[in-house]
Amino acid sequence: MNQIERSDNQPEFDAIIVGSGTCGATIARALCRRNKNVLLLERGDNAPVNESLLRMAAVMDEVPLGEGRLATMRAIATGGSTGLYFGVVNYPRPDTFSRLGIDLGADFDAVRQELPIAQLPEALLGDQNRRLRESALALGHAWQKNDMLIDLAKCDGGYRYEAKWKARSYVDEAVAQGATLISRATVHKVLIEGGKAVGVEYRVRRGLFGSETRRVYGARIILAAGELASPQLLRDSGVPGIGDRGFYCNPGYAIYGLVPGLTGRSSFVGSMGCSYDEGIELGDANVPQHMLRPMMLAGFKLRHLVASTRSIGIGVKVKDGFGGELRPDGRLHKTFDREDRQRLDKGRAEAIRILRHAGATHITDFGVTAAGRVGGLVRIGEHVDDKLETRYRNLYVCDGSVLPDDMRGTPTLTLVCLARHLSRHLLATL
Ligand SMILES: Cc1cc2nc3c(=O)[nH]c(=O)nc-3n(C[C@H](O)[C@H](O)[C@H](O)COP(=O)(O)OP(=O)(O)OC[C@H]3O[C@@H](n4cnc5c(N)ncnc54)[C@H](O)[C@@H]3O)c2cc1C
Incomplete structure (x- = not known):
């Protein structure tokens, strides 16, 4: 050196x-x-x-982030x-x-x-996005489109990474x-x-x-x-x-099912969603096909890997309290309290209800592995x-x-x- x-x-x-x-x-x-x-x-x-x-x-x-397989x-x-x-x-x-x-x-x-800020026009939504929206709306959720940092002129009729x-x-x-x-x-x-x-x-x-x-x-x-x-x-x-008060990390789930007859196509993740309850967000987690397959492979979800065009996904993100610590070696270690866990359970249960109502079977998730923004x-x-x-x-x-x-x-x-x-x-x- x-x-x-x-x-x-x-x-x-x-x-x-x-x-x-x-x-x-x-x-x-x-x-x-x-x-x-x-x-x-x-x-x-x-x-x-x-x-x-x-x-x-x-x-x-x-x-x-120290808690099970939780990571950001x-x-x-x-x-x-x-x-x-x-x-x-x-x-x-x-x-x-x-x-x-x-x-x-x-x-x-x-x-x-x-x-560039826009909401996805209907023409850019896939079958899976529409099916999820229908189901969420039927169950009384205010499922709506999100603004996105996307240049629609670069979309060329479908999902384009370059458009973001x-x-x-x-x-x-x-x-x-x-x-x-x-x-x-x-x-x-x-x-x-x-x-x-x-x-x-x-x-x-x-x-x-x-x-x-x-x-x-x-x-x-x-x-x-x-x-x-x-x-x-x-x-x-x-x-x-x-880090003296711990930190939050907005943990959640990505939950997927298979809908018979669905012909999904690649679309922008997070284009729609809703707030479900105090501190629980639900969102469209239909990732583009080229990302879905490796994700399913890594999680050993072989049925979902083979039938990826029939996949339908929903993301759950909850507001957690401050907890855990920033350790001297720089590693973060998160702990959840009872309220955090209750929110996670409640959000997961509602996501599964929406997927079932959409006709999904073989519903599966990866555990509480996905954390959002770390802050505090x-x-x-x-x-x-x-x-x-x-x-x-x-x-x-x-x-x-x-x-x-x-x-x-x-x-x-x-x-x-x-x-x-x-x-x-x-x-x-x-
Ligand atoms: C999968 C995923 C999906 C997301 N989706 C959204 C979304 O839909 N909407 C949204 O608003 N946000 C989203 N985010 C979050 C958003 O991208 C980030 O919050 C935002 O880009 C953070 O900006 P930043 O400037 O704080 O840090 P970053 O954009 O993370 O930049 C930090 C940079 O510092 C570099 N760096 C780190 N340590 C060092 C070091 N010691 N020395 C030199 N360089 C270093 C890193 O390599 C990196 O390039 C998402 C993030 C991820 C990972």
């Missing part, structure tokens, strides 16, 4: 951004548009992400988790940020103008405008001097087995490594109280201020880890707004 040290420690960059996902990409683009000198350090590689089995296996990172997913690649996400939009409640002293109004309007908006497009724009992107570079330490963040230390992979440790210095350091990585980086930097480890107003700055000057955090506790829905659109909010502050001070 080769350690590169600088003698003067002078900033080489206006901003060093750790992670090129939703927030990192948005900030990099905003700063580069105003000619700032930006370094993006990204743990993953820079090859384009697609939904081929090989590529998905390379970028998908399943992070265990993220993508490790340029563009971060939007490389794998579904594109469902939830909007922030008006007071979610204003009570923390953050006004996202103008950013929200601008983001809504810029990003992805943060990668912002990274590409930032790089075209002069940002330096270093891939396969994992930041493991923030360099602090005299109460100020001055740089980061990172390990960059070289070839198949080699790596090199380097230090780089910048006027502003922005942690945008995602909800799973930034809390640990903050704690390692000496920010106290990270970093808090605005406590660990970071309303400018997202930590107790160390010039060290900022902007990613899913800082979202307020009442923001449990799908976060991407909100994160783009929050990243714009921070970008404005950075531009005003650089």
Whole structure:
């Protein structure tokens, strides 16, 4: 291992951004548009992400949460988790940020103008989506279409991965405008001097087995490594109280059945759904066929693998309380209380009722394996201020880890707004 040290420690960059996902990409683009000198350090590689089995296996990172086979997913690649996400939009409640002293109004309007947002037209729904909707509506659920970050002009009559908006497009724009992107570079330490963040230390992979440790210095350091990585980086930097209340992870089920005669086709996951009860969400989990088959194979659901076009799926996601811990080695360990388990049981039972009513047989699930967004480890107003700055000057955090506790829905659109909010502050001070 080769350690590169600088003698003067002078900033080489206006901003060093750790992670090129939703927030990192948005900030990099905003700063580069105003000619700032930006370094993006990204743990993953820079090859384009697609939904081929090989590529998905390379970028998908399943992070265990300690409770049984419970795990959450993220993508490790340029563009971060939007490389794998579904594109469902939830909007922030008006007071979610204003009570923390953050006004996202103008950013929200601008983001809504810029990003492609649409509901799926009927022509893009498959048999399985319609059958699920009919069943849910017949049982009294307010099953409705969700807004999605999808460009309908790119759908070409069916499901297209390319139609989903992805943060990668912002990274590409930032790089075209002069940002330096270093891939396969994992930041493991923030360099602090005299109460100020001055740089980061990172390990960059070289070839198949080699790596090199380097230090780089910048006027502003922005942690945008995602909800799973930034809390640990903050704690390692000496920010106290990270994870002291445990965390939530929005656990749930993906439940599938087979409907005789159904001729499903690939469609966008999460295009429809409803709130079932206090803290229980049900959604259309009909993943595209090329993803359904490997999923069934991995779960040894051979009947569902063979009959995948007859498959119909529903997702259950529940609001869990704070529990568990962020361990010293960085691993998360979740515990559920009685209320969490009751919600999980109730949601699962209702999902099965909807599937049965839709005519499904051979109903099966994978256990409580799927967790949604992990949150509650970093808090605005406590660990970071309303400018997202930590107790160390010039060290900022902007990613899913800082979202307020009442923001449990799908976060991407909100994160783009929050990243714009921070970008404005950075531009005003650089
Ligand atoms: C399967 C799936 C489906 C989803 N569906 C939806 C949806 O429908 N709607 C929605 O709004 N959201 C969805 N999400 C969530 C959404 O994609 C993320 O919440 C959002 O992209 C988070 O943005 P971020 O900037 O916080 O982090 P990320 O986009 O995760 O980016 C973090 C980046 O930092 C890099 N990184 C991590 N550690 C380091 C390190 N130490 N050094 C350098 N780089 C590092 C990572 O490789 C990654 O590129 C989904 C996520 C997944 C996995």
